[in-house]
Amino acid sequence: MLVSVVMVTASAASLVAAAYKALGLRSNPRNPSLRALVFGLFVLGVSIAATAPVVYTPVNHLIGIPNLLRVTTHLGMIAFSVAITIMRLYVAYPAEQAGPRARRRVVAYIAAGVTMAVLFVAAPVDEDRVDWTIHYGDEPIVRVYLLVYLLTFGSAIFEIALLSHRTAKFLPAGPLRSGMRFTEIGASLGFAYSVYKAAYVAWSAFGVTMPGPIAWLDREDLVSPLLATPGAVLMVIGLTLPSWLPSLRAARAGIGLRRTYRDLYHLWLPLYHAEPEILFGPVPPARPGLRPSRLAKLVERRAIEIPDGMLRLAAYYDPAVQAAAEAAATRAGLAGDDARAAVAAECIRDALDAVRAGRRPATPAVLELAGATTLADEIRWLERVARAYRRQGAARPRARGAEAVTAP
Known part of the structure; x- marks a missing residue:
């Protein structure tokens, strides 16, 4: 048989x-x-x-x-x-x-x-x-x-x-x-x-x-x-x-790009709500049939817009929040880029709250980032931050006017 x-x-x-x-x-x-x-x-x-x-x-x-x-x-x-x-x-x-x-x-x-x-x-x-x-x-x-x-x-x-x-x-x-x-x-x-x-x-x-x-x-x-x-x-x-x-x-590359695009989207969207100026132009949806080459361009665009948004929040990063996030990462057993990504995500979340509340720390914190030397390294780093951001429950309900941004 x-x-x-x-x-x-x-x-x-x-x-x-x-x-x-x-x-x-x-x-x-x-x-x-x-x-x-x-x-x-x-x-x-x-x-x-x-x-x-x-x-x-x-x-x-x-x-x-x-x-x-x-x-x-x-x-x-x-x-x-x-x-x-x-x-x-x-x-x-x-x-x-x-x-x-x-x-x-x-x-x-x-x-x-x-x-x-x-x-x-x-x-x-x-x-x-x-x-x-x-x-x-x-x-x-x-x-x-x-x-x-x-x-x-x-x-x-x-x-x-x-x-x-x-x-x-x-x-x-x-x-x-x-x-x-x-x-x-x-x-x-x-x-x-x-x-x-x-x-x-x-x-x-x-x-x-x-x-x-x-x-x-x-x-x-x-x-x-x-x-x-x-x-x-x-x-x-x-x-x-x-x-x-x-x-x-x-x-396989197309599936990976789509997953990366979706991960980055959850970090990009709140940054866009806080700083709409980071947007280069109209937001094209990541349609299911989109060619991998076109999808790669969208991912690269997110990898430029997200750091721009993070830079615009530089005055709102709170040293106390950063210290608390570092301690929490240590307790959770995180190290290296995973720890830095968790700290960055928590600082971004608090900075977004600070923008909405109109408060600034006296001396802003400086985020410790991964040493990305290429665009691919930058994308991998931002994926880590985006996943940590999502795990921490930082996603907020859409702000008014967010209808112009179509989720992929």
């Missing part, structure tokens, strides 16, 4: 990846590398699904040809490896060199596929078996069939690993290089599957069984899927990662 779940999940991941990459064919339909990738991912997804125990037996019974999905899966895995090899060739070589190399491999692999089909028809495999290799591995024709399959698939998957490794060395750190590394690891697991399965067929032919500690190696029906399936998943991740990772990072 576990094997079926793992394989069906891997199949679904591959088919979803194929559909995702196929979207790019609308704008670039003649791209040979992209077409090979889409075809390879689709064939891989179908092949993994076909060999899953939960699918294999019922479909074979429905078709009425025992073990048909076995040869279909093997041919599909070869087709996948050929497609990805072609894709990698077009990445590693100029088109005028990649084309002839790709055609030679297609011819060789088609010949291997035809040979496998003929051997399968000739083999005495009339009983439908999920443990096909274990059950029929003693048949000479099946051994030759498996030898052709494993040599063909193993050589192709090894070439994918090698091409990915060589290409990754010349790429700068980033999604494309990471994708190459994932593909290399996945292809290496695929090659390990080929080597293991060939070794299993060899030792089984001589009647050898593995001793106690490694007796699990005789469970080919378990070991092969647990090598091949994770390898396939890693290859799917690696082959598609360069296209979806930047989008994922952008979405």
